[in-house]
Amino acid sequence: MSQLSLTDRDREAMLAAVGVSSVEELFKDIPERVRFDRQLDLEPALSEPELVAHLAELAARNVDTGKELSFLGAGMYDHYVPAVVDAVLSRGEFLTAYTPYQPELSQGILQAIFEYQTAICELTGMDVSNASGYDGATVAADACFVAKHATSGSKIVLCEAVNPQVRQVVKTYAPGFELEVVEVPHRDGVTDPGEVAAASRDAAAVIFQQPNFLGCLEPAPELAAAANEAGALPVAHVDPLSLGVLEAPGNYGCALAIGEGQGAGNSISYGGPHYGFIAARSDLIRRMPGRIVGETTDVDGERGYVLTLQTREQHIRREKATSNITTNQTLLALGGLVYLCWLGPQGLREIGETCLSLAAYAKERLGLPPAFERPTFKEFAVRLDRPAREVIARAREVGVHPGYALGRDYEGMDDALLVCVTEKRTPAEIDRLAEVLAA
Amino acid sequence: MSQLSLTDRDREAMLAAVGVSSVEELFKDIPERVRFDRQLDLEPALSEPELVAHLAELAARNVDTGKELSFLGAGMYDHYVPAVVDAVLSRGEFLTAYTPYQPELSQGILQAIFEYQTAICELTGMDVSNASGYDGATVAADACFVAKHATSGSKIVLCEAVNPQVRQVVKTYAPGFELEVVEVPHRDGVTDPGEVAAASRDAAAVIFQQPNFLGCLEPAPELAAAANEAGALPVAHVDPLSLGVLEAPGNYGCALAIGEGQGAGNSISYGGPHYGFIAARSDLIRRMPGRIVGETTDVDGERGYVLTLQTREQHIRREKATSNITTNQTLLALGGLVYLCWLGPQGLREIGETCLSLAAYAKERLGLPPAFERPTFKEFAVRLDRPAREVIARAREVGVHPGYALGRDYEGMDDALLVCVTEKRTPAEIDRLAEVLAA
Amino acid sequence: MKLIFERSQAGRRASTLPRHDLPVPEVPRELRRAQPPRLPELSEPELVRHFSALAARTFGIDTGFYPLGSCTMKHNPRVNERVVNLPGFRDLHPLQEADGAQGALELMWRLQEILVEISGLHACSLQPAAGSQGELTGLMLMRAYFADRAEERDTVITADTAHGTNPASVTMAGYKLRKVGTDARGNLDLDDLRAKVDERTAGLMLTNPSTLGLFDERIEEVAAIFHDAGALLYYDGANLNAVCGISRPGDMGFDIVHINLHKTFSQPHGGGGPGGGPIVVRETLAPFLPVPAVVRDGERFRLDFDRPKSIGKVRGYTGPFGVFVRSYAYIRSYGPALRQMSEVAVLNANYLLARLRGAYEVPFDRLCMHEFVVSARNLKRAHGVTALDVAKRLMDYGFHPPTIYFPLIVPEALMIEPTETEAKETLDAFAEAMLEIARDAAERRDLLKEAPHGRVVKRLDEVKAARRAIVRYGFERHPDLSQEPSEPRALEVQKGA
Amino acid sequence: MKLIFERSQAGRRASTLPRHDLPVPEVPRELRRAQPPRLPELSEPELVRHFSALAARTFGIDTGFYPLGSCTMKHNPRVNERVVNLPGFRDLHPLQEADGAQGALELMWRLQEILVEISGLHACSLQPAAGSQGELTGLMLMRAYFADRAEERDTVITADTAHGTNPASVTMAGYKLRKVGTDARGNLDLDDLRAKVDERTAGLMLTNPSTLGLFDERIEEVAAIFHDAGALLYYDGANLNAVCGISRPGDMGFDIVHINLHKTFSQPHGGGGPGGGPIVVRETLAPFLPVPAVVRDGERFRLDFDRPKSIGKVRGYTGPFGVFVRSYAYIRSYGPALRQMSEVAVLNANYLLARLRGAYEVPFDRLCMHEFVVSARNLKRAHGVTALDVAKRLMDYGFHPPTIYFPLIVPEALMIEPTETEAKETLDAFAEAMLEIARDAAERRDLLKEAPHGRVVKRLDEVKAARRAIVRYGFERHPDLSQEPSEPRALEVQKGA
Numbered sequence A, B: 001m002s003q004l005s006l007t008d009r010d011r012e013a014m015l016a017a018v019g020v021s022s023v024e025e026l027f028k029d030i031p032e033r034v035r036f037d038r039q040l041d042l043e044p045a046l047s048e049p050e051l052v053a054h055l056a057e058l059a060a061r062n063v064d065t066g067k068e069l070s071f072l073g074a075g076m077y078d079h080y081v082p083a084v085v086d087a088v089l090s091r092g093e094f095l096t097a098y099t100p101y102q103p104e105l106s107q108g109i110l111q112a113i114f115e116y117q118t119a120i121c122e123l124t125g126m127d128v129s130n131a132s133g134y135d136g137a138t139v140a141a142d143a144c145f146v147a148k149h150a151t152s153g154s155k156i157v158l159c160e161a162v163n164p165q166v167r168q169v170v171k172t173y174a175p176g177f178e179l180e181v182v183e184v185p186h187r188d189g190v191t192d193p194g195e196v197a198a199a200s201r202d203a204a205a206v207i208f209q210q211p212n213f214l215g216c217l218e219p220a221p222e223l224a225a226a227a228n229e230a231g232a233l234p235v236a237h238v239d240p241l242s243l244g245v246l247e248a249p250g251n252y253g254c255a256l257a258i259g260e261g262q263g264a265g266n267s268i269s270y271g272g273p274h275y276g277f278i279a280a281r282s283d284l285i286r287r288m289p290g291r292i293v294g295e296t297t298d299v300d301g302e303r304g305y306v307l308t309l310q311t312r313e314q315h316i317r318r319e320k321a322t323s324n325i326t327t328n329q330t331l332l333a334l335g336g337l338v339y340l341c342w343l344g345p346q347g348l349r350e351i352g353e354t355c356l357s358l359a360a361y362a363k364e365r366l367g368l369p370p371a372f373e374r375p376t377f378k379e380f381a382v383r384l385d386r387p388a389r390e391v392i393a394r395a396r397e398v399g400v401h402p403g404y405a406l407g408r409d410y411e412g413m414d415d416a417l418l419v420c421v422t423e424k425r426t427p428a429e430i431d432r433l434a435e436v437l438a439a
Numbered sequence C, D: 001m002k003l004i005f006e007r008s009q010a011g012r013r014a015s016t017l018p019r020h021d022l023p024v025p026e027v028p029r030e031l032r033r034a035q036p037p038r039l040p041e042l043s044e045p046e047l048v049r050h051f052s053a054l055a056a057r058t059f060g061i062d063t064g065f066y067p068l069g070s071c072t073m074k075h076n077p078r079v080n081e082r083v084v085n086l087p088g089f090r091d092l093h094p095l096q097e098a099d100g101a102q103g104a105l106e107l108m109w110r111l112q113e114i115l116v117e118i119s120g121l122h123a124c125s126l127q128p129a130a131g132s133q134g135e136l137t138g139l140m141l142m143r144a145y146f147a148d149r150a151e152e153r154d155t156v157i158t159a160d161t162a163h164g165t166n167p168a169s170v171t172m173a174g175y176k177l178r179k180v181g182t183d184a185r186g187n188l189d190l191d192d193l194r195a196k197v198d199e200r201t202a203g204l205m206l207t208n209p210s211t212l213g214l215f216d217e218r219i220e221e222v223a224a225i226f227h228d229a230g231a232l233l234y235y236d237g238a239n240l241n242a243v244c245g246i247s248r249p250g251d252m253g254f255d256i257v258h259i260n261l262h263k264t265f266s267q268p269h270g271g272g273g274p275g276g277g278p279i280v281v282r283e284t285l286a287p288f289l290p291v292p293a294v295v296r297d298g299e300r301f302r303l304d305f306d307r308p309k310s311i312g313k314v315r316g317y318t319g320p321f322g323v324f325v326r327s328y329a330y331i332r333s334y335g336p337a338l339r340q341m342s343e344v345a346v347l348n349a350n351y352l353l354a355r356l357r358g359a360y361e362v363p364f365d366r367l368c369m370h371e372f373v374v375s376a377r378n379l380k381r382a383h384g385v386t387a388l389d390v391a392k393r394l395m396d397y398g399f400h401p402p403t404i405y406f407p408l409i410v411p412e413a414l415m416i417e418p419t420e421t422e423a424k425e426t427l428d429a430f431a432e433a434m435l436e437i438a439r440d441a442a443e444r445r446d447l448l449k450e451a452p453h454g455r456v457v458k459r460l461d462e463v464k465a466a467r468r469a470i471v472r473y474g475f476e477r478h479p480d481l482s483q484e485p486s487e488p489r490a491l492e493v494q495k496g497a
């Protein structure tokens, strides 16, 4: 085995040192009846060349974004991942380190996490960020847990225009938190602040998404205000790549900003692994879930970084912890940091503008009736004269994936198609989409 | 520009420090008439995402070994390159370092080169190896230059069964060395030691290939003996991956062992960059071309490595140098070292045996008349009932590249096909080839 | 070294992006960003140097021995990084239609089958993002299961040796926690256990081998106690590396298992993650598994959302797919010989334990499994040298310290997990270092107290970090902590696991 | 640190290979390998650690500032590594039929067109493997050209500032060498030149800007002298980074140019290579270029072997294709703005020169181009501190030293090439270090003489290395050099360029 380092000579010497005569004997504390007496029923071992051939064969049976002209988004985005991200993430030291429990050996990754926290705070206008959550859905559940303890509220107000993946996860977690979930429907693509205000009485948090899942820009400041008035924590689920052109949640009164990091520095990878970010106002710092890196000094006054505020965490606080998270998404978050540094403020604005302008071009070229008369960012919904799933199937036959069928999640929207246009798409490709949809 | 680091502020401060008022002024020593007065006529700049899209489009118009079932070898081989090779070669320190002129900062790459030299010497049975030559063809020219100075000979005996790429390069270099080139034809696939003996009178070197370009095993020891008797240096051009099962040139009297390293750790990459290796008997050490790393110590007796025997080299010896080589193929040679360490002696033997057995299986399954009745290694030539190029064209239409048309280089062999079988091919794939050739 | 924000210069950038001369629609003013975020501005060359320097200040498995107990820091085969980057995997959209994702679906289905075989249970969901989430998911399954049977059970039992995630998950799942003790041989205390299990008990969460690195010799009786009470047993799979092909959780009597793919099946730990925490369950619990399920219909594979009794989704889409690719590749490279992996892991641990016995206290002196726990209590008593000091001093030898101060029931605990990928020479070098440190505790105490030496920083003041809570760069208003008094106060609390 | 051979343990291995139960044909005994080569035996984990440790002991551009004169150590954009690894390039066989290599052929054809435009000449061959081979190829072209014209010319002239490859190439091409001097302003000495050019002169090899970093102000007269004598001018393109889009070799009067793709067009230097040395020539020399030529027929591209006057092949296939992919990508990322690259390279050099003037002697004090040469002669005279000492001391500041003792006409030469990718902060930090070193030469001489400090080794004994010539590991018979006396004798010879 190429992974194992013991020679037969080693084995014997070691068994002797242990004082047993066989490897079998090492397992004598395992009761007879629970010992596994046959060989595992697994397929034969593959050598490295065979392994690569086998996986290449499986991979070849997927239609990835390189094989199809794709306008599919709906929460996972085909944004360009720069080569520097791969270069940094493939460094063996980052790849094979674990949580930096021993700071003297881990200043590099600790500093990187501190820089990531700063970048996320700047992006969202918040004071504190953790080192990452699992994804854009679980951070919403984390936010509920924070809100449960930070307020006296007993329910979560969840806007229907929030990504269904996120809503489903919140609903799965809520019972354990003893929180009720109330959904507020969208009205012609956006959420009505009045309805949110009404629903928010003794709510712990109000969760909305900007831009929302339907592609529309929510009246985010008003939604946050409605929540704040009711004493509920406003939680904005935001697209990091929109924050060069759209206002930061921290600047319109949100208590928490959460989101899916994938579009900012991770490949799509069939849904994971990616990073979810969660950032908060300073007053919530001691309720934050997960790892947080803080600055300090050594005896000589030398600046250094350590895992901090650990009394929040499971390994210290156990059943009183603010979360059970341990292994997180640091490597992907590091990818996010490198990506955001690659972009810089200028690039972030440019990418936002390019998405805005290409999407506008697409709306016009497609010339299909918009599902909603609302300002949008990089996604927009149109109405078709046939069920969207049919149209998608037909278009894919000619190598174009036109988007997402909103009917999958929303009643009465079977004819609605959610089209996503990232900076990777070109006007020519949009023309091609128009052509295919017109056919 | 993402590569440039100067801000406008920097620019001004720097111009001021230099004492000029504009960048233009920096070029005032360039005579008016030789200044370039227009903009370079180059296509517009591409952003990183556009650049990747453009190159992906070009790459997609190539039929690589992943798109076609390939039995094409003839000097460049589709051997498996293990993932550890990529992992090591992509380390930024190795990737972006240059020749280790300053050893205190470069012990890592110096030690790696020393290890590479050792591995090549072990592989070939020689005493000294340099840090790499350009490729398997130029090292043959290097060998001629060594031989010119090490002997009183005035010509090079070149076996016709040597890779035509190699022969053409030798013929291009020889006039500058004032060496005449004499070719010895093959007889039914191999070289006749008697003819070599006859041709070798006042020759500086005899160059043969094992296994030869026609796939056959040469009577290498006898060829070396013939050269030695005539006082010419026997130079064996060998396939590194054959040396687990075939004897090392150093063990049958060769003065120099050379070869193409590609198969051992480099991707095919349309012919380069790869590394050529050249190793010699100790008596030739001071005539070796290129970089050589040697062991030494520092004041404290600490072991260390440095570039050594530099009085052979152009930067010290100028017109008297043993070669003009400066930039070489170190990174690729490092790939070779990692690959050989990955294989180990056991793996090297196994890969040789797998090639032998699969090639034998292929001969039998194809059931075509062999071009030569000789023992072979991983390549063998068969006769077809049509011109090989026709057969190749037809087979490629169904996704199989059956091999190399020997008629490209050898008179009267238009119906001969050279089939290559590496360890990456499977019996099932060979069956497929048989099926296609039978059709 | 400078923070990347401190290297920033207005006007620099590393990115180049496509631009088209198309009109840019106006964003409504109240929604438009007023102030751009202060992201750093650097050219690509500076970016690469910055992160290369950070990498050089980071210790990974590639750097050296990393015996961090309970984390299974084994080598990460590089071929896994190659296959996970195949475009067909890397660039596949999770909402792609099933006919365009057959390869991915088959891979997941195959991995489920493998995990079912290894755990000795019946149905698998790959969805949980890590072990902790696997635990929480498992507890949600318990809820759903008992709700479905209209049984009222509100308590979950964990061992006093349990990892912190167990009690934390219990709370997050809305259960009450009861702790059970450990007996003299390091097994669960059965009397204590019997006293605590009743009709309100939903189940047990147990790691076996335990965090002491010991296999519970009476696991069958433990299982009987819970099953007799109609309760369920949850297997925390963090230590599965000890028993693959040797003993299966299902055969031990467990009903629900989570598997830490990033431990047993070698996902690179990435400075903290990502991970994967698939759960495998008995038939009776299968209906409650998260949606969507990955199912096979003849030659085709698809996602099945039609699971009326499902607890729902615990994570987006179908889980951390890239992690599945690596772990699937890893297992396929072993095949049925996977058992060897565990055998060597256990042999390496026992050998190291044998070499340390005597110099360090061994609280429960038995053959260990893939890891073991020793105590520096003897050094503390005799010389005031703590587990923390031993850990810091190990850095001077080029080793990453083991997990310390865990499990909690062992004072001055050093929890050591060598893993199967380490060579005997490495284990010997580590043992020599540990023995020398024990000797130096007597003769060269300061050397230990001041360790580590020659690292980029000395021991850091964790108290100051927590008190000041500087968790982001403050730009012009960033405080200078070096001006504030500081002591080298590294806390003697759990570090690792 | 141990050699990988010293880590080897019989029975270990990192590789797994396909095995089939097929008979293995016997190799004739006299051809069969008797003794296996003693390649190291390690597991993959050990392999990765070994090479990670070697990488950590290697200084690259990613590590820090690397102003190695004449080597153009600019940043290597990471996107180039991405595109070169596209399977369509990486796994393409050079003998693939043209219809299966259109993308590769088009890329090469496009690169040829670009290099023709940049050099101001007419035809290009990408085949040479590096600059040195480009030189030799160029000289072979001269031979073929004059042979074709039945002219007998046997001498080639080079400058006394020339890089060692120039004279070495002259010899290898079978030409006699004549050297011409440098005048007070650092230009070619025209009187000396006129005296040496005659009807036996085949041509001139010149670097412009020269290795002094100076543009020859009378290049037109130089060209005239040779052309009037019916001779040719060869342009050593190693310094092209100074003049892209600013002045073209063809316009200067050169007939043959080689371009070091790994310098000007950013091929990672890989610890010594690979490189690429395409040559570009005037129409009159085009017929003699190496075969095959990459040509375009309408929409199709193909290899043309039918070049009766060609010198033949200088390397296998069509050259180092991977290098072409990177350089093509690099140039496309600049587009017509390529001129900026040279402008900033020259600005950076002049700024650094301005900062060092005064502390170090400036032998030819003019505006420099992309690099410049200063001398430590003043420090040597006053304090016995040499260029070597300055170089070693620079390491203590975390910088790679510049090229030293080259060009040969400048005593105690320090040849400094910052490149355009460095930030002003970096240039300032380097300047500060150089100035401090100059001051310390007076006050803290030993600090310089004993430099570098804190590296894995101190100055190494290069004399011992050459005398003992231990150039491979000797296994059980490997000598222990630490037992042999040694002095820190780093030779004061050219290091770099």
Ligand SMILES: Cc1ncc(COP(=O)(O)O)c(C=O)c1O
Pocket: A325, A326, A327, C070, C071, C130, C131, C132, C133, C163, C165, C166, C207, C211, C236, C238, C239, C260, C275, C276, C277, C497
């Ligand atoms: C015993 C034990 N249980 C649970 C966990 C939690 O697993 P994860 O880190 O994958 O969330 C860990 C590791 O952190 C562990 O060691």
Ligand SMILES: Cc1ncc(COP(=O)(O)O)c(C=O)c1O
Pocket: B325, B326, B327, D070, D071, D130, D131, D132, D133, D163, D165, D166, D207, D211, D236, D238, D239, D260, D275, D276, D277, D497
């Ligand atoms: C001036 C000069 N000429 C020629 C060369 C040789 O080029 P290469 O190293 O690509 O062979 C170099 C660099 O080494 C050089 O600096």
